[in-house]
Amino acid sequence: xxxxxxYKGKVSPDWCPGCGNYSQLRAIxxxxxxxxxxxxxxxxxxxxxxxSNMPEYINVYGFHGLHGRLVPVAEGIKWANKNLTVxxxxxxxxxxxxxxxxxxxxxxxxxxxxxxxxxxQVFGLTTGQASPTxxxxxxxxxxxxxxxxxxxxxxHYALTAGATFVARALSGNIKSLANIIKAGIQHKGFSxxxxxxxxVTYNKINSYDFFRKTTYDMKDNNxxxxxxxxxxxxxxxxxxxxxxxxxxxxxxxxxxxxxxVVLSKYNLKDTKPYQLKETDLEEFY
Amino acid sequence: xxxxxxxIGGSAGDGVQSSGLSLAKTLSRSGYYITTYNYxxxxxxxxxxxxxxxxxxxxxxxxxxxxDILIALNEDALKRHTSKNINEGGxxxxxxxxxxxxxxxxxxxxxxxxxxxxxxxxxxALKYDTNPLLKNTVALGAVMAALNLDFSIYEQVxxxxxxxxxxxxxxxxxxAKEGYEYYKNNYKLYKNIKVEKKxxxxxxxxxxxxxxxxxxxxxxxxxxxxxxxxxxxxxxxDHSKKFNVFLKITEDEISAINGAIGANYAGVRTMTGxxxxxxxxxxxxxxxxxxxxxxxxxxxxxRPGPSTGLPTKTEQGDxxxxxxxxxxxxxxxxxxxxxVTEAFNLTKEAFNLAEKYQLPVFVVSDLYLAEHIExxxxxxxxxxxxxxxxxxxxxxxKRYEFTKDGISKRAVPGQKGxxxxxxxxxxxxxxxxxxxxxTDPEQRRLSMEKRMRKLDVYLKNIPPTKTYxxxxxxYIIIQWGxxxxxxxxxxxxxxxxxxMVGAIxxxxxxxxxxxxxKYIKNKKIIVVENNFSGQLNKLxxxxxxxxxxxxxxxxxxxxxxxxxxxxLKNIIVGKPILEE
Numbered sequence: 035x036x037x038x039x040x041y042k043g044k045v046s047p048d049w050c051p052g053c054g055n056y057s058q059l060r061a062i063x064x065x066x067x068x069x070x071x072x073x074x075x076x077x078x079x080x081x082x083x084x085x086s087n088m089p090e091y092i093n094v095y096g097f098h099g100l101h102g103r104l105v106p107v108a109e110g111i112k113w114a115n116k117n118l119t120v121x122x123x124x125x126x127x128x129x130x131x132x133x134x135x136x137x138x139x140x141x142x143x144x145x146x147x148x149x150x151x152x153x154x155q156v157f158g159l160t161t162g163q164a165s166p167t168x169x170x171x172x173x174x175x176x177x178x179x180x181x182x183x184x185x186x187x188x189x190h191y192a193l194t195a196g197a198t199f200v201a202r203a204l205s206g207n208i209k210s211l212a213n214i215i216k217a218g219i220q221h222k223g224f225s226x227x228x229x230x231x232x233x234v235t236y237n238k239i240n241s242y243d244f245f246r247k248t249t250y251d252m253k254d255n256n257x258x259x260x261x262x263x264x265x266x267x268x269x270x271x272x273x274x275x276x277x278x279x280x281x282x283x284x285x286x287x288x289x290x291x292x293x294x295v296v297l298s299k300y301n302l303k304d305t306k307p308y309q310l311k312e313t314d315l316e317e318f319y
Numbered sequence: 320x321x322x323x324x325x326x327i328g329g330s331a332g333d334g335v336q337s338s339g340l341s342l343a344k345t346l347s348r349s350g351y352y353i354t355t356y357n358y359x360x361x362x363x364x365x366x367x368x369x370x371x372x373x374x375x376x377x378x379x380x381x382x383x384x385x386x387d388i389l390i391a392l393n394e395d396a397l398k399r400h401t402s403k404n405i406n407e408g409g410x411x412x413x414x415x416x417x418x419x420x421x422x423x424x425x426x427x428x429x430x431x432x433x434x435x436x437x438x439x440x441x442x443x444a445l446k447y448d449t450n451p452l453l454k455n456t457v458a459l460g461a462v463m464a465a466l467n468l469d470f471s472i473y474e475q476v477x478x479x480x481x482x483x484x485x486x487x488x489x490x491x492x493x494x495a496k497e498g499y500e501y502y503k504n505n506y507k508l509y510k511n512i513k514v515e516k517k518x519x520x521x522x523x524x525x526x527x528x529x530x531x532x533x534x535x536x537x538x539x540x541x542x543x544x545x546x547x548x549x550x551x552x553x554x555x556x557d558h559s560k561k562f563n564v565f566l567k568i569t570e571d572e573i574s575a576i577n578g579a580i581g582a583n584y585a586g587v588r589t590m591t592g593x594x595x596x597x598x599x600x601x602x603x604x605x606x607x608x609x610x611x612x613x614x615x616x617x618x619x620x621x622r623p624g625p626s627t628g629l630p631t632k633t634e635q636g637d638x639x640x641x642x643x644x645x646x647x648x649x650x651x652x653x654x655x656x657x658x659v660t661e662a663f664n665l666t667k668e669a670f671n672l673a674e675k676y677q678l679p680v681f682v683v684s685d686l687y688l689a690e691h692i693e694x695x696x697x698x699x700x701x702x703x704x705x706x707x708x709x710x711x712x713x714x715x716x717k718r719y720e721f722t723k724d725g726i727s728k729r730a731v732p733g734q735k736g737x738x739x740x741x742x743x744x745x746x747x748x749x750x751x752x753x754x755x756x757x758t759d760p761e762q763r764r765l766s767m768e769k770r771m772r773k774l775d776v777y778l779k780n781i782p783p784t785k786t787y788x789x790x791x792x793x794y795i796i797i798q799w800g801x802x803x804x805x806x807x808x809x810x811x812x813x814x815x816x817x818x819m820v821g822a823i824x825x826x827x828x829x830x831x832x833x834x835x836x837k838y839i840k841n842k843k844i845i846v847v848e849n850n851f852s853g854q855l856n857k858l859x860x861x862x863x864x865x866x867x868x869x870x871x872x873x874x875x876x877x878x879x880x881x882x883x884x885x886x887l888k889n890i891i892v893g894k895p896i897l898e899e
Binding site for chain 1: 518519520521522526533534536537538539541559561562563564565566567569571573574577578581582583584585586587589603604607697699701703731732733734735736737738739740741743744749752
């Protein structure tokens with residue numbers, strides 16, 4: 035096990051006190067530390083939003099890109115160097131509005147990356163607009179008469195796309211969150227983790243108390259059963275034990291990098307590029 | 320220069336393009352330099368398409384004007400290509416022979432300067448196959464006789480093309496031979512150009528970009544299909560296994576460029592490419608590559624816009640888009656090859672520039688350049704320059720160190736002790752964001768200047784601007800990209816008439832080498848480009864504060880030399896060489 039301190043970034047987070055992102059920062063560090071993944075062998079690709087500032091606060095390689103585009107950057111990194119542990123990290127606005135097509139296709143391809151979304155049901159960095167996971171009726175800064183769009187269900191989306199690992203976790207529960215992230219990183223293929231993460235400033239309803247009351251840890255679900263997972267993914271509510279957390283789905287399927295004719299043979303980062311020879315021009319004679 | 324221009328006209332589905340390729344290959348192997356021109360639409364069947372091969376004993380710079388031999392595969396083709404204005408604005412017309420099936424086509428207007436050589440294409444074809452498609456092979460056989468070419472070379476080309484379909488080899492050779500004999504027995508030799516047999520390779524601009532990228536050590540290509548950038552995509556699809564290149568067709572162009580940035584960040588040379596419409600989707604990430612200082616080569620093959628525009632036609636209308644792509648000011652380099660050989664060479668250069676200066680570099684092409692074939696010889700010598708790299712565990716490593724030349728050491732994931740953050744937000748030397756909690760105007764100013772300084776260094780090392788026949792030139796043509804060959808030939812023709820013109824050929828378009836100033840002083844400048852508004856023209860005016868004349872073309876076709884010569888002559892001496 036590598037000491038947790040090794041993952042501590044030089045910059046202190048600028049998140050609001052009490053923000054759900056803090057426990058995710060710690061849980062990701064714990065997972066890397068417990069899995070013995072050296073800081074130089076891990077990369078976090080993030081988008082834009084409060085949560086996406088993560089790469090600065092953790093001592094691994096970080097790429098803080100554009101809003102909604104963290105998944106293709108993560109894929110590019112993974113395909114260039116399969117030896118790296120590549121984690122995509124961003125918010126619900128980032129991943130479920132602008133980034134949906136990338137999320138879908140990465141899941142469908144089963145590329146071996148872990149995609150963690152800090153899902154707080156609101157836009158934080160732009161100060162409180164409705165996000166793709168904002169519930170119907172919710173009054174936000176830009177929905178003064180209440181949100182009329184049904185929320186996006188990221189778990190359904192991931193499952194339908196073909197993700198081979200789908201989980202839901204609660205930000206406040208660090209130990210269990212770290213375990214789920216560990217399982218996600220260890221999973222061979224695309225792993226998706228939706229983290230319910232309270233925004234203490236712009237979402238007073240989906241608070242720690244709300245999630246403590248409504249969520250429960252699944253004990254005896256069968257993560258090989260797609261339809262059971264789909265059903266569990268449908269569960270949401272404001273009553274006790276209405277939102278299941280844990281690993282909903284975990285199956286093995288061919289991984290993109292193993293199926294590709296070039297990537298299956300080479301780790302390109304460690305492979306000398308092809309040397310073009312005069313005889314290669316013969317086909318153009 | 321002894322040359323011959325041969326055109327095959329027919330409908331989509333007639334095998335116009337494939338027979339054009341066979342003809343080009345046969346001529347090239349016979350020792351001719353060639354160039355081709357492909358006129359087609361987005362159609363699988365029907366419409367009218369044509370394919371032209373110009374062959375010569377000297378290097379061929381463009382598709383040429385006029386026509387020596389026409390193969391008309393249907394009535395419409397015969398009418399169209401024997402009439403006036405065969406080149407949509409070009410002045411000359413067929414002055415030679417038309418090979419067509421006179422048993423099928425009987426109703427046509429006869430022109431004096433055309434010899435109508437009927438060959439029973441269909442009847443001969445049907446002797447060898449149940450499919451009359453072989454009629455184009457019969458016609459090519461006739462062309463071999465018309466030009467006194469070594470038939471065995473064509474025979475060998477047929478063998479290679481149909482190598483997987485044995486029966487078709489025999490049928491095609493039989494049909495070609497009979498076409499050859501028919502012409503010999505009935506018609507006169509048309510032209511016999513003496514050429515020495517030599518080894519020439521022939522490839523299109525897209526293939527040259529692909530080969531150039533391989534030569535430069537590129538290992539990954541990310542793209543979404545879009546004509547005319549697809550010839551590069553296809554090149555990698557065909558050669559992925561041979562050259563160990565990872566090809567990724569992504570869900571959209573945004574993913575393609577972001578993926579390419581991720582891969583380059585991780586230390587593997589990667590390119591992305593598209594045409595104008597797809598590139599429009601990439602623009603935000605171009606700025607990110609510049610901001611994070613990740614090397615990136617972007618291939619942009621232009622077609623006429625706006626919007627979907629003309630998917631199978633050519634134009635140089637994306638310069639403004641490329642120069643303006645991405646919010647804010649940031650360094651980028653724009654290269655524009657003028658022919659297939661330059662496409663190969665500049666692609667190689669682009670990869671080294673991208674790594675050396677850690678910024679986005681564009682290789683700008685267009686449909687004409689990407690899809691026409693030239694005979695070439697490529698110099699494969701290449702030294703990969705990876706630029707500044709940090710050593711593992713360097714205690715003083717600062718990813719964005721404010722150096723004198725603005726270039727800082729890179730580190731890639733996996734390197735020990737160099738963990739850092741690369742950020743699309745404004746950041747300090749360490750890569751720490753300075754946009755959110757700390758707003759520091761001084762920091763921002765220094766970061767901007769650091770990035771922009773890289774171009775000052777680039778401009779000190781930029782190769783001298785290419786010129787063509789500037790001696791004694793009173794008028795100077797300035798061109799960029801694929802108009803190079805046609806401009807050069809127009810200059811040759813004008814000089815033959817005693818009109819002193821020369822050309823400046825801008826292949827390093829942005830930032831621009833100011834050595835041009837010494838050439839343009841006290842000269843009259845004409846900027847020639849394949850677009851409506853004169854996008855380079857405006858850039859030239861802005862850079863050098865000079866007065867210019869602009870010659871544009873925006874009908875979807877490339878310039879033709881006689882047409883350009885005519886226009887230039889009109890501007891320079893006030894009268895056209897040919898009356899319209």
